[in-house]
Amino acid sequence: MTAATQERGRTGSRLARAALLALWGLFAGFPVYWMLVTAFKQPRDIYQGPFFVPFLDFTPTLRAWEYIAGPARETVVHGLLNSLLFAAGSAFIAVVLGAFAAYGLARYPYKYGPYRNDDLSLLIVSQRIMPPIVAVIALFAMFRAAQLLDTRVGMLIAYTWFNLPLTVFLLTDFMRRIPVELEQAAALDGYGKFAQIWKVVLPLAMPGLAAAYLLSFFFSWNDFILALMLTFRDAVTLPIVITNLSAQMEPRWWLISAIGLIAMVPPIVAVSLLDRFIERRVLHAPRGEE
Amino acid sequence: MKGLKHLLIAPPLLFFFAISLVPLIFTIVLSLSGYSIGGDFSWVGVDNYVRLASDPMFTKSYWNTLLYVLLGVFVQYWLALGVALLVNQMASGSRPLRLLFLLPFVMPPLIVGFVWQTMFDSRYGPLSALLRGLGVGPVLWLNEAKLAFTSILIVDTWQWTPFMFLILFAGLRTLPREPFEAARVDGASDWRIFWDHTFPMLLPASIAAILLRAIEAFKLFDVVFYVTGGGPGGATSTVTLQGYFTALRSGNLGYGAAMSIVLLVTVMALAMAALVWLKRLAGRRTRRMERELQAFSVEFRERTAP
Numbered sequence: 108m109t110a111a112t113q114e115r116g117r118t119g120s121r122l123a124r125a126a127l128l129a130l131w132g133l134f135a136g137f138p139v140y141w142m143l144v145t146a147f148k149q150p151r152d153i154y155q156g157p158f159f160v161p162f163l164d165f166t167p168t169l170r171a172w173e174y175i176a177g178p179a180r181e182t183v184v185h186g187l188l189n190s191l192l193f194a195a196g197s198a199f200i201a202v203v204l205g206a207f208a209a210y211g212l213a214r215y216p217y218k219y220g221p222y223r224n225d226d227l228s229l230l231i232v233s234q235r236i237m238p239p240i241v242a243v244i245a246l247f248a249m250f251r252a253a254q255l256l257d258t259r260v261g262m263l264i265a266y267t268w269f270n271l272p273l274t275v276f277l278l279t280d281f282m283r284r285i286p287v288e289l290e291q292a293a294a295l296d297g298y299g300k301f302a303q304i305w306k307v308v309l310p311l312a313m314p315g316l317a318a319a320y321l322l323s324f325f326f327s328w329n330d331f332i333l334a335l336m337l338t339f340r341d342a343v344t345l346p347i348v349i350t351n352l353s354a355q356m357e358p359r360w361w362l363i364s365a366i367g368l369i370a371m372v373p374p375i376v377a378v379s380l381l382d383r384f385i386e387r388r389v390l391h392a393p394r395g396e397e
Numbered sequence: 398m399k400g401l402k403h404l405l406i407a408p409p410l411l412f413f414f415a416i417s418l419v420p421l422i423f424t425i426v427l428s429l430s431g432y433s434i435g436g437d438f439s440w441v442g443v444d445n446y447v448r449l450a451s452d453p454m455f456t457k458s459y460w461n462t463l464l465y466v467l468l469g470v471f472v473q474y475w476l477a478l479g480v481a482l483l484v485n486q487m488a489s490g491s492r493p494l495r496l497l498f499l500l501p502f503v504m505p506p507l508i509v510g511f512v513w514q515t516m517f518d519s520r521y522g523p524l525s526a527l528l529r530g531l532g533v534g535p536v537l538w539l540n541e542a543k544l545a546f547t548s549i550l551i552v553d554t555w556q557w558t559p560f561m562f563l564i565l566f567a568g569l570r571t572l573p574r575e576p577f578e579a580a581r582v583d584g585a586s587d588w589r590i591f592w593d594h595t596f597p598m599l600l601p602a603s604i605a606a607i608l609l610r611a612i613e614a615f616k617l618f619d620v621v622f623y624v625t626g627g628g629p630g631g632a633t634s635t636v637t638l639q640g641y642f643t644a645l646r647s648g649n650l651g652y653g654a655a656m657s658i659v660l661l662v663t664v665m666a667l668a669m670a671a672l673v674w675l676k677r678l679a680g681r682r683t684r685r686m687e688r689e690l691q692a693f694s695v696e697f698r699e700r701t702a703p
Contacts, residue, residue: 124483124486126518127479127483127496128480128483128484131476131480131498132494132497132498132503134555135497135498135501135555135559136497136500137523138501138502138509138512138513138555139500139512141512141515141516141523142508142512145515145671153515153521154520154521155521156465156526157521157522157523157525157526159523164567182542204408204409205409207408208405208406208408208409210405211402211405211406212406215405216581217402217406229409229411230410231409231410231413234413234417235612236612236664236668237417237421237661237664238615238616238636238637238657238660238661238667239616239637240616240618240636240637240640240641240657240660240662241420241421241424241657241658241660241661242417242420242421242424242645243420244420244427244640244645244653244654244657245419245420245421245423245424245427245648245654246416246420246425247645248423248427248650249419249420249423264416265416267412268412268416268417271408271409271412272409275409285580300401301401307433325503326603328505329506329620330505331505331506331619331622332616332619332637332641335641336463336641336645345505346507347504349507349508349511350507358511358514358598360515361512363508363511364512367504367505367508367511367512370505370508371503371504372510373506374503374504374505375500375503378496378499378502378503379496382492382495382496382499389506
């Protein structure tokens with residue numbers, strides 16, 4: 108093979124790779140784009156469509172956004188605030204409780220009957236394997252008896268339960284890697300055990316805590332099944348608000364798309380921050396000349 | 398501070414008992430009863446389970462769920478691996494592309510359902526327009542059993558391939574470079590390099606991605622709920638969806654509970670089988686490495702012997 112044909116072959120395969128990536132990008136991105144343009148359409152631009160390019164084949168309007176800012180404002184803001192409260196609040200509780208438990212599992216030997224550290228971790232993590240429908244049918248009855256159905260406290264409890272296995276799992280490994288000598292030094296300085304954890308260990312575990320927080324936030328924000336079964340008026344989240352708005356013969360796609368765009372902002376922020384964390388950790392790992 | 402150790406682990410264990418174990422037992426008890434909302438409690442033994450076996454809607458939902466897991470995980474794994482390899486080969490500037498690829502995963506599942514409902518619409522959906530342009534005539538995606546099933550699989554693939562991509566890409570980034578450079582110097586083809594080096598070294602990440610994805614796939618609910626509502630005629634229904642309709646919409650808590658217990662037992666059995674298999678696989682690998690090491694040391698001794 109001459110150098111020229113080799114060069115041509117390499118350009119060819121590079122082009123093929125770029126084409127494949129572009130194809131995948133189109134598949135991944137188009138539905139999001141479709142939602143974006145739908146949020147700026149008139150009903151007739153939807154039902155006589157499909158129209159693809161704003162200004163070219165349809166005139167964008169702010170109709171949906173005016174409706175959200177006007178008549179639907181209270182409903183949407185109510186759902187938005189609930190969603191934010193549940194996601195941010197339960198993620199915080201789950202990370203704090205998860206960090207303490209992870210610290211315990213990393214530092215102390217446990218023995219409850221036949222259950223030791225690994226068994227306890229497995230018990231906690233196995234909750235994530237259980238399909239939520241199994242717990243939720245009973246949870247519905249239990250919440251109703253405890254008058255927690257459709258309350259903010261109830262939903263904070265439910266989402267903390269949802270996230271705690273994840274934070275314990277993620278943070279145990281993290282805690283193991285924090286050198287125990289630092290705590291011993293703090294103990295010599297007269298710190299109690301609790302102060303050692305709070306003032307020495309947790310600050311060191313900050314990157315792990317942040318990652319666990321973002322993931323928990325993301326999962327609660329995107330939850331649908333818990334909110335669908337356990338709320339109906341006071342504690343409804345944004346997904347339930349959207350569901351109620353769509354419960355009609357012909358759903359108002361422009362409105363749903365607009366609220367959908369709002370609902371996508373927090374998880375996008377969370378995941379792009381998370382991506383930074385992953386990248387930074389990868390960059391610190393030994394990897395040739397990079 | 399002797400109690401501290403117990404205090405630390407108490408909250409997760411409390412949550413485990415109160416919101417996982419107690420409801421689980423409660424659900425098992427429910428599943429043995431004919432209890433429905435507003436009705437009386439009565440024991441029916443295993444009647445609910447017997448009834449499930451001959452309930453066509455449930456058996457359909459059950460097999461659908463298994464098929465979604467099997468087909469979905471298979472298709473999504475290979476697609477995600479392909480995309481991860483391609484992105485990993487890019488010299489630099491892959492961050493915007495990566496974020497674009499992650500968009501579907503970031504979208505709340507309920508919105509995913511709505512968007513794809515408009516995508517599939519036979520009158521004003523862009524997919525139908527595309528097919529019309531190709532001369533294929535109006536496709537009623539969601540009205541025919543097999544097509545509707547495929548549609549859900551397409552949406553599931555769109556939504557979850559990014560998740561597997563994320564794990565596999567992170568795995569690829571941590572692989573050492575030397576074996577690949579050595580193989581390239583030896584003149585190995587890309588195909589050989591993939592099967593001899595990349596794939597085996599990526600195995601832990603692959604297993605993690607497949608297990609995590611499979612566990613989530615068993616819970617499939619929201620997208621089906623919105624795109625097809627389980628129809629036509631149960632062709633796209635899943636166990637969770639069926640359980641939700643039975644227990645909370647129709648109020649047959651006992652019968653719905655039995656459905657969810659069958660799902661739980663299935664997931665647990667498969668998870669156990671996977672763990673046992675993985676342990677055996679890991680054992681075989683260690684034994685093989687030991688054998689190779691022994692063979693090497695024998696050879697080494699023979700060669701260095703005077």
